[in-house]
Amino acid sequence: MAQKQINGTTIDVNDEGYMTNHSQWNKVIAATIAEEEGITLTPAHWRVLDFIDHDFQEKGVVPGMRRMNKVGGIPTKDLYELFPNGPIKKAAKISGYPKPASCV
């Protein structure tokens, strides 16, 4: 398992950079991972990240696109605009959760 330094804090990550210990996650770490992905977090991004966090606590998995739409009330288009080139993967990474394991 790899480790990574963010603002003096050490976090555990896997080969692809997904955090493996969510208790190490905080908003500063999220913003730093987002910057690495070329994204500057805005309230619109946080709405997505908060939904993922909330849904993961409840279901134990990162929500898929349809769940983001129907339950989270976040349209597909918005997700692609906020997190270009792989919306759910990137949002999950920034949220400190594992890479989504679903096909849809």
Added chain:
Amino acid sequence: MTGSQPISKVSIVVSRGSLEGIYPGLIMANGARMEGIEANLFFTFFGLYGVLKNYNDKIRVATVGNPAMRVPSAKGLPMPTLLGAIPGMSAIATWMMNKEMEKIDIPPIPEFLEMIHDAGAGIYACKATVDMFHLTKDDFIPQMDKVLTVGEFYEQSAGGQIIFT
């Protein structure tokens, strides 16, 4: 041929109009966009029903001529083709499959196409089939971008992989 070159663009041809003929193409196109891969969907022959208004919500599983089909579940008994021909069989199989897909959040075809369209994929219909079936642009769902000739399809697919389903 470099084995590790990432795929950056795919054009997926959907040529069959059954549920199991249409869904794989949709899942692959959506999956491509989710990975940041550019994607086009091209509907041809009976696959065209996937993008026809008032028809694409009634797509069914083929229960005839499908030797892999088993009842009542995927590990059940093989279903003889003759039984598959009984009226209502296709409707029941479709209902069961839709139920299972709903459980894992695979959307119904019309909703899935909206999602794929909003994800930025191109959705096209084949000109030869449109002419053969006497269709116009109005017969299609609004997400269908354009009717393309095969030549235009190849132009649209330039620089990517073509996948025929």
